[in-house]
Amino acid sequence: MSEPITLVLGGTGIKGIASIGVLQSFYNHSVNIKKIIAAGISAPVSAQFALGKNPDTLTDEFTRFFGENYRSLWGLEQLSGLLRSPKRPLAGSFSYFLRERTYCQANFMNAGVLSWELIEPQIAQFFGNYSFSDLKIPLAVSVIDLKQGKNILIQQGKLNDCLKASMAFPGILPPVAVGEMELVSSTIFCDLPLDNIAKDDTPVFTIDMPMPFVGDNPRTLLEVISIVDDISSRAIKEKLLAGTDYLFRLEGMEKFRWGDYHEVPEIVRQARIETDRLLEKTNLP
Amino acid sequence: MVENIQQKRLFRNQSRICSKNLVQVTNLRNSGVNHFNLFRHSTEGPAFLRSWLNEAVCDVAALSKSIQSNRNNIKALKILFDEKRFEDTKIPFSAIATDIMAGETVIIKRGKLVDGVLASAAIPAIFPPVVRGRRVLVDGYVLANIPVPQLRSQGADFIISVGLLELPGPDYQNGVDLLYYVESLKQKRLEQWAIEQSDFHISVDMSQFDSSHFENYLTAIEKGYRTAQQVIPQLLEKLEKVHV
Numbered sequence: 001m002s003e004p005i006t007l008v009l010g011g012t013g014i015k016g017i018a019s020i021g022v023l024q025s026f027y028n029h030s031v032n033i034k035k036i037i038a039a040g041i042s043a044p045v046s047a048q049f050a051l052g053k054n055p056d057t058l059t060d061e062f063t064r065f066f067g068e069n070y071r072s073l074w075g076l077e078q079l080s081g082l083l084r085s086p087k088r089p090l091a092g093s094f095s096y097f098l099r100e101r102t103y104c105q106a107n108f109m110n111a112g113v114l115s116w117e118l119i120e121p122q123i124a125q126f127f128g129n130y131s132f133s134d135l136k137i138p139l140a141v142s143v144i145d146l147k148q149g150k151n152i153l154i155q156q157g158k159l160n161d162c163l164k165a166s167m168a169f170p171g172i173l174p175p176v177a178v179g180e181m182e183l184v185s186s187t188i189f190c191d192l193p194l195d196n197i198a199k200d201d202t203p204v205f206t207i208d209m210p211m212p213f214v215g216d217n218p219r220t221l222l223e224v225i226s227i228v229d230d231i232s233s234r235a236i237k238e239k240l241l242a243g244t245d246y247l248f249r250l251e252g253m254e255k256f257r258w259g260d261y262h263e264v265p266e267i268v269r270q271a272r273i274e275t276d277r278l279l280e281k282t283n284l285p
Numbered sequence: 286m287v288e289n290i291q292q293k294r295l296f297r298n299q300s301r302i303c304s305k306n307l308v309q310v311t312n313l314r315n316s317g318v319n320h321f322n323l324f325r326h327s328t329e330g331p332a333f334l335r336s337w338l339n340e341a342v343c344d345v346a347a348l349s350k351s352i353q354s355n356r357n358n359i360k361a362l363k364i365l366f367d368e369k370r371f372e373d374t375k376i377p378f379s380a381i382a383t384d385i386m387a388g389e390t391v392i393i394k395r396g397k398l399v400d401g402v403l404a405s406a407a408i409p410a411i412f413p414p415v416v417r418g419r420r421v422l423v424d425g426y427v428l429a430n431i432p433v434p435q436l437r438s439q440g441a442d443f444i445i446s447v448g449l450l451e452l453p454g455p456d457y458q459n460g461v462d463l464l465y466y467v468e469s470l471k472q473k474r475l476e477q478w479a480i481e482q483s484d485f486h487i488s489v490d491m492s493q494f495d496s497s498h499f500e501n502y503l504t505a506i507e508k509g510y511r512t513a514q515q516v517i518p519q520l521l522e523k524l525e526k527v528h529v
Contacts, residue, residue, distance in 0.1 A: 097347045108339045227385045234388065
């Protein structure tokens with residue numbers, strides 16, 4: 001068993017599911033996790049692990065959920081692939097136009113493309129009655145409080161709403177009200193929750209699931225916004241990473257996009273293999 | 286003491302230059318440049334107009350790179366700068382833009398002022414990116430709203446930063462407002478890091494101004510002038526201490 005560590009998990013969109021593989025690998029290598037700080041989909045995965053349950057049950061659950069709701073998630077996978085297909089045939093271009101237009105329209109008329117009705121039952125099924133105090137490993141969930149205009153860590157109260165908030169990616173899902181706060185996912189600010197880490201005696205272990213930078217001459221307004229958002233998030237991440245003690249960069253994750261929900265089992269498998277390899281090469285504290 | 290008088294004289298001269306530019310900016314009103322403000326009508330106009338504009342913006346967003354073209358910007362910049370070049374400026378001047386192909390900040394200090402300033406003011410999604418060779422340039426605010434490190438890299442020994450960015454209110458009507466708010470939080474954070482590296486910071490209270498309401502620019506200029514006037518004694522004191 002190693003010295004206790006603080007584990008930082010993030011990842012944009014569905015890539016956060018890779019945390020399942022990371023946690024399994026850390027568990028198999030008997031790494032002593034004293035605390036987890038998570039953002040995005042990494043938060044429910046970490047909560048499942050911190051409850052003492054096998055996070056891999058979530059792999060099947062996510063695969064089933066995305067399989068059943070493919071129609072509701074129409075276009076999300078395509079949107080996440082912005083700039084990935086330099087030459088689109090005419091039919092593809094038309095479909096792309098419709099998806100971009102739908103995204104814009106949904107965000108002008110509502111607070112996101114999807115509604116919580118789609119996801120709420122699944123979260124309630126897993127975490128409905130649990131609180132942060134039920135967790136065997138302390139967990140801090142990183143979110144942005146719109147009222148305060150800053151990133152915060154939530155470490156107490158009911159899990160359900162906080163985990164919803166961790167996945168409330170602006171533009172995709174509406175914000176979540178928790179008490180006086182109005183919360184959205186912090187992964188849009190920086191895909192790693194490094195903003196509020198209080199330095200204590202445990203070394204900080206950060207798992208980065210990088211996205212490739214696709215610099216391209218954009219063709220649509222949404223592509224322009226997407227690139228600009230990516231550039232500023234990268235700059236913030238680079239600066240914040242200076243505060244971490246150990247950094248595992250899972251390079252294999254670069255090939256996956258934030259909306260690759262068909263790839264869930266492969267993302268988890270790849271993350272496990274890569275974390276295993278990196279842990280074997282690292283002298284743990 | 287002599288240095289102090291010289292510095293005061295310098296500030297007075299700068300003020301004169303500013304006033305001259307202000308007259309030029311005011312003259313733009315009669316220049317045939319179209320001042321129609323789409324965003325003002327999209328939030329304040331009658332419901333049917335708002336709805337129509339939203340639909341139009343959705344169409345534009347899915348088909349085009351920006352909501353407006355650079356036509357009016359070029360017209361306005363040509364009135365201000367004509368054929369003048371960066372090399373002609375009396376005080377060394379550079380414009381900052383973001384190259385979205387490379388994901389990095391670009392310092393423009395050569396060529397026509399119109400071209401450099403156009404790229405530096407190409408607000409993403411509002412105006413189209415400006416293509417210069419292999420570079421695709423948008424407004425420099427993306428990474429360097431207050432470009433302190435960029436100025437330091439050019440040899441500046443005393444840097445005065447000026448903060449104008451105010452966070453919009455947390456109230457939102459739709460997903461676009463939310464995305465804009467979060468983007469502002471990111472800019473504020475990047476700006477904070479830049480300010481920490483400057484030698485003197487001037488913060489202009491812009492809370493009563495909305496970046497999409499262009500008609501208040503005279504009041505904004507006045508506000509900036511008054512704020513600067515208030516801090517000049519502290520600035521001179523600091524300059525004296527560091528013997529610049």
